[in-house]
Amino acid sequence: MTTITTPNGFTIDNSGKRMVVDPITRIEGHLRCEVNLDQNNVIRNAVSSGTMWRGLEVILKGRDPRDAWAFCERICGVCTGIHALASVRAVEDALGIKIPENANSIRNLMEATQWAQDHLVHFYHLHALDWVDVVSSLKADPKATSDLAQSISPWPNSSPGYFRDVQSKLKKFVDSGQLGPFMNGYWGNPAYLLPPEANLMAVSHYLEALDFQREIVKIHTVFGGKNPHPNWLVGGMACAINVDGPLAAGAPVNMVQLNLVSSIIDRTIAFIDQVYIPDLMAIASVYKTWTYGRGLAGQNVMSYGDFPLHANEFSEQNLLIPRGAIVDGKLDAVFDVDLRDPSQVQEFVDHSWYRYPDEAAGLHPWAGITDPNFVLGPATVGTKTDIKQLDEDAKYSFIKAPRWQGHAMEVGPLSRFTIGYAKGIADFKEPVDKMLTDLGLPIDALFTTLGRTAARGLEASWAAHKMRLFFDQLMSNLRAGDLATASTEKWEPATWPKEAKGIGHVEAPRGSLGHWIHIKDQKIEAYQAVVPTTWNGSPRDPSGNIGAFEAALLHTPLAEATQPLEILRTLHSFDPCLACATHVLAQDGGELVRIQVR
């Protein structure tokens, strides 16, 4: 191959110089990226490879379905709790279990908490260094930095003295000769565009956000006992509520804990609206001319929908995050998505390190197979245990290729906002329109790397304000005398049908997440998860469609041919999570499935 056009409309050319970036850092898990650069250092071909595999789903086979959430939660500790929620929903769907309203409010609150904290940490600690030059901030004028900060936000930590103090600490840190996590960064790369003052403001907030994020998750600790990896429960939540009994002080949730939650919600809203959003706008106003990274954005996007306002109802009108799919950029036609329909979501493996009996075909997750098959193509450079260059015409990733109605889809905050915008829902349309107006940009500007990053910020604010809604909903229910947090009538396996299938879907911080379960004789017969980074980071499929990561990298010029700064910038805009993407194993794992059923 030199130049070809993929069925989903991208022209790729692998004739230029190959550049390998492995590891991609500041993500969850292990990801490798290879690109071909033309003579102008523009990316003309991109290869994204998930390089880890854990096999969690085969481990689930034969276990108690009520335990599945704990195993699934360990798929990912960054979006902690999200897989647990998908799992309890899948089991409840299969067994027909209805959860109490309070459990629904608490779960929504925990999920919104996760969105707010995860988006915040992503922006400052995983993504900011793609836009912010730490070393440049040493040249900033603290007074001018203060003027800048005060012009965009009422956040109180904004005096000249405050920024001078941060700058002076940073200078001494750099002068110590031990740069720690900033060692070998791309400081001074011409792709960094912010003035020193904006860099200093952002570095100050990097440190503040690192301190503050640990406060947000205390909401998980109240309701789930710890974070990361709070505890969940099939049938509701285990955190019984007692607001005035004689033993309330020792109850999981009492007035003191509720007050703590309420206080954290206020502080989370303040931090996101007064620090995160203004910083995002400041960065966007400078980088709005860097318009790369479109890929599948605005073209093929999907959301499963989430945040049921009332318990046990996943119809479109009860979901605060809308469900739908847009294909071929037609924003006026949002299709419904049905995870039970075997023809809609299918996974392919002809470019993935797995084996199917017929690799030209895709399989719906309820019929999924994952049989690992680590083989390298003939054009691979290197050896099996020392890979210098992958052969993307063959198998090249531990990520499968999921497709919706045959289309490669992008999922995540930007996809959710695009669908919400296309449906004309004020929660999504108004903040997008305001942001675009403030920046003087057309709607098309949203469909870029920067737009992906901006949508995540707007969504963090959405989530923070919805935390208040869910908390108020809980308190209103408690005032009405309803304390119930768990339904136990179908807790005992003897009450279950002999065989049942269910789905649990969640909109995770990184995008659409689905769990498919098959329960037989009170045990897990098969379990399959298709996760956001499986969608976004997918390799090619039998038709030659490329996935969202690969598509988004195309046409991007590198300012310095040896520094992958722009590659990181675009990949990070998706917030990749590789432990999520590459854990998969399904009902027929071949000889691996020699399980001791207990």
Add this chain to the structure above:
Amino acid sequence: MAAEIQTFYDVMRAQGTSRRSFLKFCSLTAAALGLEPIYASKIAHAMETKPRIPVLWMHGLECTCCSESFIRSGHPLAKDVILKMISLDYDDTLMAAAGAQAEAILDEIPKRYKGEYILAVEGNPPLNEDGMYCIVGGKPFVEKLRAVAADAKAVIAWGACASWGCVQAARPNPTQATPIDKVITDKPVIKVPGCPPIAEVMTGVISYMITFDRLPELDGRGRPLMFYGQRIHDKCYRRPHFDAGEFVESWDDLGAREGYCLYKMGCRGPTTYNACSTIRWNGGVSFPIQAGHGCIGCSEDNFWDNGPFYHRLSHVGAGFGVEATADEIGGLAASAVAAGVVAHAGLSAAKHLRKNRHDDHPSPNRKTDDGERS
């Protein structure tokens, strides 16, 4: 940039920390470690005279919950650990560099600081498929792990993955995910288990090593005794309800709302060595039992295969030899293990007479040990 390495104290002073604040920091560190006040001055002396120790934090098969937990630390703040106590020169989750620039650090630091750096490992190496179920820089993670371990001064195994294998090593362990002490065999590995470990336990272990320039006292399985010397049950605030035979019988029942013991709901507190019921989580806000769900035993070896989680402890493997029934205390049917726990309750008073409770540190064969002890 100055090549000369500065001490903690130099860096803290240079960053504007006053002498007074510095000493306060040392006192708080001592308190966090449960040390007598006199140790504050020893900590201060150590920090005044030592350079920031390079830490290389490698990731194998894992979920990054350990890193996420680490940044939740409130005292010391993760920020202060990273910027003032250690030099976190490699950590794929946080580092600015990627690709070749990141790989260069893994080559350079072990040479420049031979025998002087700490290797911290999150996750574990899979050994099947020649190690290629976890690939970093085109090579098996296990190969890089061995190479970086070779010249490390000490090795920390963060979390259940690195310590025991954790979820990917649960039956049937399709990738042959392997605890790191099975591949790093020439030096001690400090195990800090949990899924994840408590944030302040992680920073507490690091603070201790830096302050005293020695490994914390470890039990027979490599865990710091100061945090893993007691079972969660030993210090659980719901323990009086256990002793009184007051149990949660069903989710969200009256007992659940009044904070009764979760033993009958499958709580693993009686067999789990960790500090959750003492240090608690996320700044002391709560811990799993306080939030109403039983402990799942996430700091214990092989806890994933000791389920189902909601079956009371009788369903855990062999070794509990005491015969009795839980009717004696809770009025419900039980099993051999339940009996062990019950007997343990009965022995509570007798235990007060024992001079040294720490004689029941876990042994490698601790399941049997637990049963006899209970």
